[in-house]
Amino acid sequence: MKETKGSTQERRRERTRALILQIAEQILAEGGLQKLTLAEIAHRAAYSKPAIYEYFSGIEDILIEIGNAGFVRLGEQLQAVPDTLPPDERLRAIGHAYLQFAADNVELYQLMFTHIIFSPGRFDRRWAEAHTNTQLSFRIASQVIQQGIDQGIFKTRPGFDRNVMVYACWVVIHGMASLKSSLVREVGLEMPHNHDLMLTLLINNMKGAPPEDLSVIPSIKK
Numbered sequence: 001m002k003e004t005k006g007s008t009q010e011r012r013r014e015r016t017r018a019l020i021l022q023i024a025e026q027i028l029a030e031g032g033l034q035k036l037t038l039a040e041i042a043h044r045a046a047y048s049k050p051a052i053y054e055y056f057s058g059i060e061d062i063l064i065e066i067g068n069a070g071f072v073r074l075g076e077q078l079q080a081v082p083d084t085l086p087p088d089e090r091l092r093a094i095g096h097a098y099l100q101f102a103a104d105n106v107e108l109y110q111l112m113f114t115h116i117i118f119s120p121g122r123f124d125r126r127w128a129e130a131h132t133n134t135q136l137s138f139r140i141a142s143q144v145i146q147q148g149i150d151q152g153i154f155k156t157r158p159g160f161d162r163n164v165m166v167y168a169c170w171v172v173i174h175g176m177a178s179l180k181s182s183l184v185r186e187v188g189l190e191m192p193h194n195h196d197l198m199l200t201l202l203i204n205n206m207k208g209a210p211p212e213d214l215s216v217i218p219s220i221k222k
Contacts, residue, residue, distance in 0.1 A: 017055050020045055021069070024062050028107045036063075063111065068134050070105065070112045075136025077101050087148030088203050094144065095173050095199045098137070102177035109177065142166050148206070155208030165206050172202050 023044045027036045038059050042049045056062050077100075081093045102109040145165050148154035154165065176195055 013055065020047075020052065020055055021062065021065055025066050025069075025108065028066065028111065029105070032107050033111060038062075066108065067112045070108045071134035072136065073105075074098070074101050074112075075133070075140065078137050078140050087144050087151060087153050088207065091141075091144050091148070091169070092199050092203060094141065095169070095202075096195070098173050099177050099180070099195055102181060106181045110181065113174070113178070138166070138170075141169055145169070145206070154206040157208070168206075169202065172198055 020041060024036060024041050027040055027044070036059070038049050038052055041047075041062070042052050045052075056065075077097050078094050081090055081097055083090065085093060142162065145154060145162055149156060149162060156162065156165075176198060180195075
């Protein structure tokens with residue numbers, strides 16, 4: 001089938017967009033958000049600043065795209081956790097995978113949660129597809145928790161249903177990831193031990209163990 005001029009141009013445009021985003025993420029990883037400017041992107045891409053505007057409306061547009069891509073990659077990393085594990089073990093492994101992603105992508109992770117990601121009015125390219133892809137990590141957590149409820153592993157009770165469990169997981173794991181990349185490393189806590197302890201407390205609470213019953217917490221080596 002013969003390619004049309006329009007389809008060739010569109011593929012070339014998408015390749016250029018992808019290159020610009022790749023360069024922008026490299027700058028972000030190397031120097032943080034303060035170093036990520038259109039001038040620096042244009043310099044590394046060997047384009048002029050006006051040329052960048054042919055592909056993006058400005059730096060905000062680029063940041064939105066990078067943040068979206070980060071959420072997609074996070075979801076893919078969580079999806080790689082084997083679904084053959086029991087729900088409680090899988091949820092723990094998902095928690096560690098999440099923390100590892102945040103540790104491996106410090107600047108990107110901070111951008112994902114501290115910058116405006118997108119809204120329909122600001123993100124007019126493949127909105128439905130983007131919205132679905134960036135929700136992958138949330139859907140995975142919801143599915144695992146629902147499986148645990150269905151199997152009787154996680155115990156719902158008044159005021160503590162699946163949605164609350166999902167939110168609790170997000171709060172705890174995101175909080176640990178954020179602290180690890182900023183304040184906690186300055187204090188000098190033993191992060192692997194504390195992360196595993198907090199995940200254990202979280203999961204045991206979802207199983208219905210009373211918070212004061214510390215006997216359910218296994219011995220964790222530092």
